[in-house]
Amino acid sequence: MNIFEVQHDRKNTRSVKWDMLEPVFQTDDVLPMWVADMDFKAPDKVNEALIERAKHGIYGYTMVDDAVKASIVNWINRRHQWEINPNWLSFSPGVVTSLHMAVQAFTEPDDKILIQTPVYTPFYNVIKSHGRQIVKNPLRYEDNYYQIDFNDFEEKLKQGVKAFILCSPHNPVGRVWKREELEQLARLCLAYNVLIISDEIHCDLTFPGEIHIPIASLSEEINNQAITCMSPSKTFNLAGLQASYIVTANKELREKINNQLSKQGVHELNTMGNTALEAAYIHGDQWLDELREVLKSHKEYVQKMFQTQVPYITVTNSEGTYLLWIDCSTLKMEPDALRKFMIQEAKVGLNTGKDYGEEGSSFMRMNIACPRVTLEEGVNRIIQAIQNIR
Template identity: 75%
Template sequence: MGIFDLQHNRKNTRSVKWDMLKPMFQTEDVLPMWVADMDFKAPEQVNQALIERAQHGIYGYTVIDDEVKNSILKWLSQRHQWNIKQQWLSFSPGVVTSLHMAVQAFTEPGDKIIIQTPVYTPFYKVIESHQREIVKNPLIYKNNYYQIDFADFEEKLKQGVKAFILCSPHNPVGRVWKKDELTELARLCMKHNVLIISDEIHGDLTFPGEVHIPIASLSEEVAEQTITCMSPSKTFNLAGLQASYVVTSNKEKRELLDAQFAKQGVNMLNTMGNTALEAAYTHGESWLDELRHLLKNHQTYVKEMFEEHTPELKVIDSEGTYLLWIDCSALKLDHKELKSFMIKKARVGLNTGVDYGQEGDTFMRINIACPRATLEEGVQRIISAVKNR
């Protein structure tokens, strides 16, 4: 039995995924396959590094030193062929925090910010909570696949958009954007002087054969126009340790961003997050490669099972992340009925597609980062519920 086959009891650990079922689904009788964390232990080297740090027993203020920074530089160079400099780094508790900071640092109330819908739910709040205006560039959904509507994107940019929040790879549709797609997005943003704020938290989680390209790595000119938000938290299941970073090559932009972090009093990592980040990036490569193969196998399993037993459900063709986007439109249910069906009939806790925008009205998002036995149980529950409607 492999490390990813082991089932761990996460109940009563203050887990959002497992201990918040009643408030989220109004029942405890669902299998949680929703919020984006994994039911896998972090790499053993990360756990050992945390244990050793805990055994020291003193948790005073912690510096983000050259070793930590160099682990990031080495990781980005080896995994993504992106060579950055130490001084380009800023640190943050999380990518969503960084998005809030970037919106405040580089835009003003009333400014327009463009997003590609359906998209990660916090993007909406990041814009609206600071009195900025959301501009939507809906992705084109065709033949079970999503693509970018570049004509619409440019038309929207012409309306005075100040910033673009890019989701790369895309959550929830699972697209790993190709070089030509990123190049065209960057070209249009530079043409219309639109800042790119790129959320690349899923960048390490591509399926074998797929390549994540940081948009800022395309050229120095693109890098000057880009704020890149990254973290090992999704990659290695470290979200609760709150450690992320921002890469900004443009000195003026970086100073504005750092000033915003300082203004909010958010400019250091906690001791354990610091430790975990370095250990993960230093020792986690083989663990990650095994995980990527497992996730691809899980995606294939779900897709094939639905195709064989419940063709009413279509798994969108994705290229990365551990989140699958499922088209349930053939069930002829509205989003409230669909949510109720999955909870009460299938007894699985999924994310409701409409939460990612109106384009997700007839979709559900399922988290496949779990042991195979858990995945099979969830899939069988859904199949049984659909067959017995």
């Protein structure tokens, strides 16, 4: 059987996705298709490396050595055609941690930070929790596709924006930004001296035929005014091992982020995260290529089913990630009512679109990184529930 078709029982493993249904949905009678981790086992080589490390039985302080750094450098060059220097690397437990560090390191209280909404929920918190101001550049939703409103983007930068947190590929709308889009964003940020903080955690999860371009790779000038947050966690389902890194070419910026990490007591990766990262980046290519095909097939299945069974519900055209952004506006439900409908009638646990900003009020986010049988069950539950009220 294909490794991505195997159903794994994740209950009673302290899984946020499967063991927190009651506190999140007020019932355990839903199929969880929400929080962004996968129901697939990590690559065998990763699991073997972790088991081998565990056999040693000693988990003392662990360093990120040249070999681990080389695995990252080679991966980014091989998968994204970006040549980085190992000295540009800093390490943190996760990309959200890195974003918190960046906001503190590069901005001051009351500074304005721009985000493109609807967007990944923690973006709001990493700005507000440090007393910074959120500036929104809402994405344009036209013909079931999201695009950047560059005129609005520039107008917002003119208001004195200090930093721009880019989501690339974008969560939740699934856009993989084209080169010309990234170039225009970069040109404007340079013109208004705005730091680019780029969350590229989904960079490896583009559908076949789509290409992720790290914004810092566009030019030396951009590279000097950007920091890039990456991790193997989404790619290889390693989120619980807490291993991520920041790529910063600009020495002055790098010293600031490293100083902030040090202030918070963040120094090295944990032993198992270190081990898994290296193994994934050395051995994970074939596994990832197969996964990308599976995710594309899953997206197309959901689109086809909704188009044929409930054509008034639309899956937004996306180019990457394993998260689908579903337009439920024709149901004419308020966000809370839509959420309750999915829980109580469809019995599927999705993410509520409003959590990503007001622009997502009539949307739901679905995680399709699961075996096909699970996906089909979830989709059919939603279709049946919607047909029952139409």
